[in-house]
Amino acid sequence: MSYPIKKIQTGINNPILRNISEEVEEINQDLIVFCHKLVVLMYQNKGVGLAAPQVGENIRVIATSQRDKKKTKDKFLGETIMINPKIIEKSKETILWEEACISLPNCTGMVKRHHSITVEFIDLKGKKQTKKYKEFNAVIIQHEIDHLDGVLFMDKTVKIAEKKKNKKE
Numbered sequence: 001m002s003y004p005i006k007k008i009q010t011g012i013n014n015p016i017l018r019n020i021s022e023e024v025e026e027i028n029q030d031l032i033v034f035c036h037k038l039v040v041l042m043y044q045n046k047g048v049g050l051a052a053p054q055v056g057e058n059i060r061v062i063a064t065s066q067r068d069k070k071k072t073k074d075k076f077l078g079e080t081i082m083i084n085p086k087i088i089e090k091s092k093e094t095i096l097w098e099e100a101c102i103s104l105p106n107c108t109g110m111v112k113r114h115h116s117i118t119v120e121f122i123d124l125k126g127k128k129q130t131k132k133y134k135e136f137n138a139v140i141i142q143h144e145i146d147h148l149d150g151v152l153f154m155d156k157t158v159k160i161a162e163k164k165k166n167k168k169e
């Protein structure tokens, strides 16, 4: 089975983005090539993560970058390809984050996510990995795994009460 990269899929009603993606059963050369292309496309589109359905393939693969994001800095720590990722633990504590998506250009919104998660996935060598992520890195992975289940961040945005304007204007 080969995985030709298609153009970036966009639109809130795009059927490929709304499908539930299938688990990967075999890690072959074609899949490895696909995964590397996914990473390249993530960076070309200035994304922090990219899921296979966003490039037209309904398979459970995501590319995700890890960052050290603070108010004043955003340091890049590397990227991870996850095959068949599954969240096996999640914190009760939640975090509100302003999200965007390559597939929904010009949209942003606040989404409530778990503050930290433990993810189980298969790496490109076929090895099972279990890793814990928190804050921005956990947000990215939750956003990307949602793509594998046909869920877009716009489905989850929460409305924030408008801050009261300063009395003196």
Ligand SMILES: [Zn+2]
Residues within 6 Å of the ligand: 100, 101, 102, 103, 143, 147
């Ligand atoms: Zn997205």
